Amino acid sequence: MSSITLGEFIIENQNDFKYATGELSRILSSIRLAAKIVQREVNKAGLAQHILGAVGDINVQGEEQQKLDVYADNVFLKALANRGVVCGVASEENEDYIAFNNQEAMDGNYVVTMDPLDGSSNIDVNVSIGTIFSVYRRISKPGTPAQLEDFLQPGTEQVAAGYVVYGSSTMLVYTTGNGVHGFTFDPSIGVFYLSHPNMKSPQDGKIFSMNEGNFHHAPKGVREYIKYCQEIDPASNRPLSARYIGSLVADFHRNLIKGGVYIYPQTPKSPTGKLRLLYECNPLAFLIEQAGGKASDGKNRIMEIKPTELHQRVPFIVGSTKMVEKVEEFIKQVETPTT
Ligand code: P6P
Numbered sequence: 001m002s003s004i005t006l007g008e009f010i011i012e013n014q015n016d017f018k019y020a021t022g023e024l025s026r027i028l029s030s031i032r033l034a035a036k037i038v039q040r041e042v043n044k045a046g047l048a049q050h051i052l053g054a055v056g057d058i059n060v061q062g063e064e065q066q067k068l069d070v071y072a073d074n075v076f077l078k079a080l081a082n083r084g085v086v087c088g089v090a091s092e093e094n095e096d097y098i099a100f101n102n103q104e105a106m107d108g109n110y111v112v113t114m115d116p117l118d119g120s121s122n123i124d125v126n127v128s129i130g131t132i133f134s135v136y137r138r139i140s141k142p143g144t145p146a147q148l149e150d151f152l153q154p155g156t157e158q159v160a161a162g163y164v165v166y167g168s169s170t171m172l173v174y175t176t177g178n179g180v181h182g183f184t185f186d187p188s189i190g191v192f193y194l195s196h197p198n199m200k201s202p203q204d205g206k207i208f209s210m211n212e213g214n215f216h217h218a219p220k221g222v223r224e225y226i227k228y229c230q231e232i233d234p235a236s237n238r239p240l241s242a243r244y245i246g247s248l249v250a251d252f253h254r255n256l257i258k259g260g261v262y263i264y265p266q267t268p269k270s271p272t273g274k275l276r277l278l279y280e281c282n283p284l285a286f287l288i289e290q291a292g293g294k295a296s297d298g299k300n301r302i303m304e305i306k307p308t309e310l311h312q313r314v315p316f317i318v319g320s321t322k323m324v325e326k327v328e329e330f331i332k333q334v335e336t337p338t339t
Contacts, residue, residue, distance in 0.1 A: 088146025119247030130249025155303030205259025221331030
C-alpha cells in the first residue's frame, strides 16, 4: 500500500481543482475527520448497545431512524459547520436543508448533500454500510444563509463527490473531477492511506445487482434484462452472477472494482424509484463517470436531471458502461418496439 496519506494527497492535488483556494481541501479534511469518528462507532456498534436499535423516530423517507444514523448525521454536520467553507447541508436525515447561521459559515462558497449512513438497516446484522456525499459551489450570495437553489443543482455541477464504506476495512473513495482515488483506513494509527489510485470501472462485467423481490413489479425492459442475465450463453459469459447486499455503497464499491451493474427501478412501492437523486445517485454517478462507467435512470444521464426537490427519488442504473447501455437497450426496445 502507498505510504501517501489522504491528507498529503489532498494537499498535493489541490491545485488540480479549478477553484484551488484550499477551501475544497478543508471540506475533504472535515469529511475525513467525521469518517474516522463514525468508523469508530460503526465498528463497535455490535458492542455499544446504547447505539443500536431504532430511535423510534421516522425520517423523511418513512424509515425508522437507527441511532447510528442520527449519530453519523450529527458528526458530519458538526465537522462541516466548523470549517467556515460550507454554508449549508442537505441530508437524508433532515427534512429540510440546514443553513449554518454563523457568519464564517455564511461566507462559505460551498454546500454539501449527504446520506450520512446509507444501508443503516444493516447496522445490527454486521453488513457493510456507507456515507455518501456531494459538494457544490453555492449559487446564492456569499455572506447570506444558504438557499434551496444551492442544493437543487444538476449533478454536472458537482465539484467533488465520494463515499466511505464501513466494511471489512473502512475506505474513503472520492473524486474532484480528476479521477477516482481510494484510501484505506489504518485504525491502529488513525490514518487513511492511498490504496486504490486512479480507480477505473471495467467496461463490462459479470455481476448484476437488483433486489429480485421487485422482479415482477419492475418495468418490462428491466425484467427482460434480468432474464437476459440469467440465460445460458457461454459465448457472452452468461449466466451472470447475482450479487445484492442491500447496501448501496457496498454493492457500488464491489461493482466499481470488479465490474457490474446495480439496478433500482421504479416499483409500485417506489413509483419514481427508491434512491435519492441529490445524495445517493448524483455522487455515485460522478464517481462512476470519472472511473469510465455510466449512470442513468434508464433513459437519461443521471447527472443531467434537474432536481426539483431535496429528497427526490429516481430510478437508478449504475456501473460498467456496456452493462448500463444493455439495460437501456432493453428498456428502449420495449418502449419503441421494432416494427
Ligand atoms: P431494498 C438502503 O435503504 C438503500 O437505500 C440502499 O443502500 C440499498 O441498495 C437499497 O436501499 C435497498 O433497498 O428495497 O432492496 O431493501
